[in-house]
Every structure is written in C-alpha cells, then in structure tokens.
Amino acid sequence: MDKNGLSSFLLGLGVGVGIGMLFAPKSGEETREMLKNKANEGSDFLKQRSAEFRQSAAEWVDKGKEALNRQRDNLSDAMEAGRQAYRETINREAPPAEGPAHS
Numbered sequence: 410m411d412k413n414g415l416s417s418f419l420l421g422l423g424v425g426v427g428i429g430m431l432f433a434p435k436s437g438e439e440t441r442e443m444l445k446n447k448a449n450e451g452s453d454f455l456k457q458r459s460a461e462f463r464q465s466a467a468e469w470v471d472k473g474k475e476a477l478n479r480q481r482d483n484l485s486d487a488m489e490a491g492r493q494a495y496r497e498t499i500n501r502e503a504p505p506a507e508g509p510a511h512s
Contacts, residue, residue, distance in 0.1 A: 415455075422451050 426444060 418451070418454070422447070 426447060429440075429443065429447075
C-alpha cells in the first residue's frame with residue numbers, strides 16, 4: 410500500500426470514528442466497544458494489505474532471480490562457444506606436426 414493510500418485510510422477512519430461518536434445514541438460502553446471493533450477492522454485491513462504487498466514483492470524478487478539465472482546461463486553458453494571457436498581456429502591454423510627426421 411502506498412503512503413497516500415494509507416494516509417487516506419487513516420484519515421477516513423479517524424473522521425468516521427469522530428462523526429460516529431458525535432451522533433451515536435449509544436452509551437459510553439457501547440461506543441467504546443464499537444470503536445474497539447472498528448479499530449480491529451482497520452488493523453485487520455492493514456495486515457491483509459501488508460501480506461498482499463509482501464507476496465507481490467516476493468513474486469517480483471523470484472522473477473528477477475529467474476531472469477538473472479537465464480542471463481547467466483546465456484553468458485556462460487556464449488563464452489563456451491567463443492572458447493570452442495578459438496580452439497578450432499588455432500587447430501586449423503597450426504602447422505601439422507612433423508615426424509622425426511630420418512637421415
């Protein structure tokens with residue numbers, strides 16, 4: 410959840426509680442119970458949103474790791490292909506080995 414969303418949620422919660430207290434035809438005990446319940450609802454909402462955010466972040470980290478692993482494998486394959494091409498070129502250009510000279 411971004412900071413603006415959290416700020417808006419908390420502001421709305423505060424305004425709602427304030428208005429509820431002003432117009433509530435309930436006793437103090439009932440009002441306190443209602444406020445406690447609303448605070449618990451807000452806490453549950455924040456826990457749910459933070460869990461969703463953590464899950465999304467974990468998914469992005471996993472995708473990033475997968476992409477890095479693919480790039481590492483591609484680079485490793487390219488380096489091996491370059492080594493092989495170098496060996497083949499050297500072997501082609503090297504003069505054939507001569508046998509021992511007989512007199």
